[in-house]
Amino acid sequence: RGNAMAGRRRILLLFVFLAGVAVGAILATTFTIHFLSDVQDSQRHGDEDTKSVCDCPRQDSVTVSATSPPPVSVVATQLTLDQLKSDFTNRGGPIRVQYGARSLAKGSVLVAVMTSEGNIARASSVYSSWAAEASEVILFVGENCCAPSVETQGLPIIKLRGVRDETSVSFEKTAAALKFIEHNHQGTYRWLLKVSDDAYVNMRRMDELLAQFNPLLPQYLGNRRDGPQTAAYCCEGAAGVVLSASVVNSLVPVLGECGSRLNSEGLKEDEVLGRCVMAAVSINCTQLHSSYLEQHNTPSSSSSILPSLKSDPAYRNAVAVYHITKPEDMSLLHWYYQREEHHLLRERMDSVEQQLDALCIQLLIEDCRPRSMVETCSQQSITCSPHVDLPSPPPTSPHTIEDMVSWDFLDKGALYNDRSIYPSHAFRVMEPRKHEMKALNAEVTKEASRQYGKPLRFRKIVGGYTRYSPLVGVEYIMDAVFLDRSALNSAVNLRVRLVRPLAPNYIAQQESSDSSAIVNVIMPVSNVESRFAGFLEMYENVALKNHEPVRLILVTYGEEGVAFVNRVMQPFVARNADFRFTVVKGEGAFTRAQSVHLGMSQLGDADLAFVCDVDMEIKNHFFNRCRRNPVRGKRVFFPEFFKTYNLDFVNRHKEGTPPKDSIIRSYGHWASYSYGMMCIFKSDYLAVGGMKMDIVGWGDEDVEFYERVLGKSLGVIRAPDTGLFHRWHEKECPASLPATQYQHCLSSKAENLADRMELANYIFELQQNRTTMCT
8 A cells, every 4th residue: 555655646746747847848938939029029120220320310309290100210319327317417417316116117108298499498307307217208399499509418309390399288299299109119118198398297106006007908097177078088288198008009090180170179289189089099088196286386486386395285195296387396396206205215114124123023133233324334444424315405505594403502411502491401301312312422433433543432522513404314513532442542532423314324424623723813892991801811711821723803993992902911912922913903983893894804715713702701612613613615603602691680589609600591591693703714704795884883793694694505503602601791772873773782781681580570579669668
């Protein structure tokens, strides 16, 4: 019995083997037949292409007759992807990028853009933005369009013979374009997307929607609307029309007769096309998606589409947005949808990471988290900064104070910002911040080690800046001290800049660690002897005794002013041999704007200036930030100083006085409204246009200059600085000041008197005393 069963198993195995051989032979034969057929087709098309190239003169565009079928020998200009990238990059635009693996494989979607000579800029923006994700793009124009120019260089333009170029869209142009596509691109695409030059198509949504339809069947898709008769439907031409290849094949033979008959009835281009599709394949327009958005703006309109993108969620899932008349709005839409694509990919990546984490725990695998980008780059000895493939918004910059995202200052123990009545926030009471700083210190050490070329050990944070941008992530600029293990733990002071995008990666960015530049302190001086002497005493202790590379430039007015400055400075000069200073005499009445300008006139273009105030108390760690934060030609530093209150109102009911440099609510506040202190290179000061000289007195010139800095697209670091204290003093507000300046002066005087709580208590006590006296 055992031998019989073994025999049956052998017979069964032999049968399975023979069946497998037979199936393999059939598949091999079928594959060979298809392969030989494809080779023959390729040879035939190759022969035709060779003949076309030989018969036709080389040119950037070809012409096709609208009335008769074009010869097969007419071939559209074909550009490889590398050529397209090169051409468009040379024009200063972004490289065309296709995200992810999609069903939009090569040969699936052919985009036909109907345009004209007057709208070439719009067509170019279509070609360089959303249409880049299609397999091929053709721009169709009339016969008399577009002499060769810089504007048309590199664009796949096809001139249609016998077609007028009066408008971008006409049935005459559409018919000629369809004939050209049928005779020159048959079999190379599945879907034809015919669209006007003022439409943006969301190709991700288009991909998802077309996947629901069979391209081998007659398909006429788009934004359906009623035709002249309720029984006929057509797809709205402005929103984009999708035709399957079989529809184009059936439609072309009837275009001549159908178009001539219906054009005489005065129908629109999309209505004529819809009727002709009905005549050719007996189908109406099928609604592709309900979300087609129509914009209403004109090329001369100054309004941008950006506010709508921010406020209207309908754009997110729209398949097309049409009547986009400005190329810059086309670019904004492309940025918007690229960002949406990035968010989707990021969500997928996060989901995969969560699954990996779960598997790590399940399989008991230690340390299987993916390394950070900076760590990976370091171990592979490659540089991954500052070139990071993250979606970026269009090149815009803040132009007003409200547009600017300010930086917060931080040190080892607290965060300082001006958005709260509490000027400091201790890390010890903010648990999430404590964990953030711990992780940040580790990443800072990794990047510092990479920059230094040797392993470093973190010692302490000296200071830094942080801010959150909803388009970038969390940004950090950190000054820290490290220990070099290979050099007997010698101290190394470095600056590291990191970006934490919306993912667990840090990205190193270029940042300067130079702290050797001379800081030229420009300070206007009026006849305030005690305050000026106090400043010089502070300057001596902080700068001169510490041998800081600084120079003091004092601007005063008239002979009396010069004599006053020299007299007060004499004892300081006598005991400090290396005291570098310059006294500049101004003419006429004192103005702060003119004083700053006179001080700048003493500098070379590459010199760094710190515009200061006589009542400012400077800590020595501020000078390094003044050197590192400005970057010539790129960035200006506007520190916020801590403005102290009148000591008569500070802690009136508590014994003793607070520590001199206490950054607490009752002692002072961050002067977020003042922009008078700044560290700036002279060349940048001149590039902005300098101070506005017609602003008299003291006030408003700083705000006006700051807004012009933003308008010049210079980067700005604007953050509270624990190295600057403005000591309280009596303030005079002359009634002769212009009304705006006078009101600002009064507001500043009231703001600097005391904390609101102390003032409220003081007023309450006055009312109580008055009530008691009346009683």
